[in-house]
Amino acid sequence: MSTAVKASVLSRAQRGKGGASGPGPIDRFLDAVWMERGLSPNTLAAYRADLTALERWLDDQDIELPAAKRGDLLAFMAARVQGGARPRSTARQLSSFRRFFRYLVREGQLREDPTAQIAMPKVGRSLPRSLTEEEVEALLAAPAVGDPLGHRDRTMLEVLYATGLRVSELVNLKLAQVNLNQGVLRIVGKGDRERMIPLGEEAMQWLQQFLQGPRVEILLERQTDYLFPTRRGDRMTRQAFWHIIKRYAKKASVAREL
Known part of the structure; x- marks a missing residue:
């Protein structure tokens, strides 16, 4: 130059x-x-x-x-x-x-890098890469959001789509890991290494709505720290979530293997 x-x-x-x-x-x-x-x-x-x-x-x-x-x-x-x-x-x-x-x-001007524990936002999103944009939109729209469980499922899909979390990380999310004020999820990985993952605006809106009503309706008077409980108030398993995705894929006429 x-x-x-x-x-x-x-x-x-x-x-x-x-x-x-x-x-x-x-x-x-x-x-x-x-x-x-x-x-x-x-x-x-x-x-x-x-x-x-x-x-x-x-x-x-x-x-x-x-x-x-x-x-x-x-x-x-x-x-x-x-x-x-x-x-x-x-x-x-x-x-x-x-x-x-x-x-x-x-240069010795800082002791610690404040970006070290911030995860890079996912540019390609985490639903299967083989899906077209139209198939992704159809899959996201498949849950019946008027039902509390359907609203939960839509929120889970939106969070998965926006953040690139692994399914195991998604189903194990706890309330304390969500910071809607900062718009981030706090994820603790292997070796207790913590990273912060920014949420997209769409996922934040679905999470806010889910926490304000549908989650309460699912739990009734039961208590759990898990963000996305089952109808019995338990933690969802990876296998159960994949079953949910495949059911919605069929409803959305997504023929590709997930």
Whole structure:
């Protein structure tokens, strides 16, 4: 990249963090990755746009960009999702944030990377890849949502579709793992490794509706920590959920093997 082009890329969207007091954290990061990797102007511009959007949002919360915590990043991503951002766009932003905060850790400016436990949003969604978009929509629409169990099933399908969870993770979800304020699920995997998975707007709406009525109707006065109980108030098994999916696939005239 020529010096003139680099200067053009790096001079856009200058913030009060730089200027007379020297380059701000975004500019220093862009200088570093350009020197190390010789990235294209388009890539540098994308990093700047993503980081500037985050910085402006954090400014409204009176938080400096380098001081952002995991919860701040999740709240920003949830706001983006609620505003209609698609998984591909959210994934690209998270990739930019990861590179930026890893740079700060490497430079000794941070002790921990706040993006380390945030899962990358699924760009391709987790219902079987062999299904067409029309078949997926038909499958999602198959449950009779006027019935509490049908509403539960639709919500489970929407969450599966939006997050890319494994079926075992879906059926084992507990209420404490859902944060609708931040729009995320907290998943604990092997070795007790925790990751945060952003929910899409559609899945959040179905979850909110499910928690406000159908789940209560399913349980009656019984208690369970599991998010998606059976009609007896128990935890659903993987096998039971796959049976449900196959039943709805038949109803939706989805002929492919699931």
